[in-house]
Amino acid sequence: MSRWTAAQRREITEAVNCSPAVCGPRPWSLRFVDGAVELCRNDRGQESLPEAVRRDRLVSCGAAAATLEIALRGRGLRTTLRLDPDHGTEVLARVTVDGGLLVTERERHLFAAVFLRHSYRRPFGEQPVNHDTCARIISEHGPDGHGVEETQVIRIDDDAGIAATARLLGYAAAALRADAGYQRDLAAWSQQESLGDFDTMPWALIRTSTRLPDQPTLVERLRRQTTLLVITSGDTRIDHLRAGVATQRVWLAAVVRGMVGSVHTQSLHLREVRAGLIEHLGLAGFPHVLMRLGHPAPMLTPPRPRRTGGWAAAR
Template sequence: MSGWTSAEKQLITAATALAPSVHNTRPWVLEFHDEHISLYERLDRALPHHDPVGRDRLISCGAALEHVLLAARFLGRVVDIDPRHDRAHPDEVVRVTATGRAEPSDGDRRRYRAISARRSHRGEFAARPVERDLRRELLGGHDVDGVGLRPVTEPGEVAVLARLLNHSALVLRADRAYQRELAAWTAPVRDPSPGAGVSSATRRVATLPWAGLVRPTTAIPDVGFLADRLSRELLLLVQTPDDGRYDHVRAGMAAERTWLTATDAGLVGSVLTQPCQLHEVRAGLVESLSLAGFPQLLLRLGHP
């Protein structure tokens, strides 16, 4: 295969910049070579209080990787993924190698076009439930090996989730180091550029579950009230069989592919990863929901 053209590099880089990331830190770097693209994680974008083991950073890299793959396929490239485990380059996450050419599928075209439309929705969803056929499409459409999407729909399960989210919110609201780190990564503008931190507008979303990022002023409703709110949403728990480096990457890939499919279908959503940073919350999800793997994040979807 011939190398990447300047136009291809520009399109892939622009698409990757729009991937969601923890605190909008954009913790990755792309490096183009003749036949492959290397994706590196940016260790200088670490969040030691929010993300002490770098799980969310790798989930973010997985979302970025999904954008790289979509953009490459949109350009007519056939690509393979090579996870990296090189001790000489521990920050290299994956290589994307061009192996041929083919027309992109209709699904790839639609998801690629959804990249520019996808946004984190921090408000309440409409009362209209997500249609059954669309739910089935979202649950079965991510096609990332080793990643499962677990809907949380039964009243008892939603009550468990509400209790765990309530606990994590109370812990994070009182964690001064976490709050200082979040404040440092809050941009002074409503629409910060990729990598510049979270929007100042998130400060005005002052109640769960829509706040997403818990601040000292976040209102935390009681568990019953929170469960009632959550019961009106489509809640998908992303889980992996193991909890290693590439499991986190694949979780980010699957979540972003599902989110882009939902965006193409007219839905809006947001991702919650903060609760899974607390050991007791992850353990509670595994035990209470009888999960077969490790919960990595919660994807909230609904009609705007």
């Protein structure tokens, strides 16, 4: 694939722009070059952002890089993904096309899931997530391969881990809710999605309006959902990209199996919460993304139409 047609560029760009991304201007742009597509950092005017937000923007770029590879494979192209290929430049990922490929059913489904995935910020339905299915999703799509070496996706399902996570999330929600500067920035960058009764933890984006459940309630909610944590052995640019790749691949694999989910990083913006997770969960690395997965609850309202391509200045 040396030259990209306008239709191919448009189709690939639309798919990549369906990737999950932290609030704010889109952190990536695509560059179509001979035999490859590059995902570049889009950081103009963002240099003064806090470290945690810059980390989230790189994680978002990692998720977009995963989508880029899935989109190209879904179109029958054999690819190689390299993260941070020209260390330190604006190119964060390069997906090289190595020839043609017979598209497998798995790749076709993953590509379709790109357009179905969305943040599900409400309680899940009653159907539990099968433990083996969850383990398979993690082993097939998480670490080892797909540009996600040195990355782990762990499930928080033991009593002590759930209790510690609930304590730290409760602490973070109270702190972030009361932080006027943080809330001002959040309001500027994110559209107000009306959650009504669901504007509470652990699924809501933490705003001043978000209600805080008591600890036993939060523990019970965490117990009833599947909570995953994406960690990497280091805490550098390539680690943040790897965390994003793993997040998106695991999320899409869950969607393929009929699940829905959402991710949460707000609490990890507080150093003490990140450190607390490392200590209380005995992590062998740095936590980047908390992900909740489950089956959708019976539909009360029709789903909102899927975004395609177009990008609002604020999401």
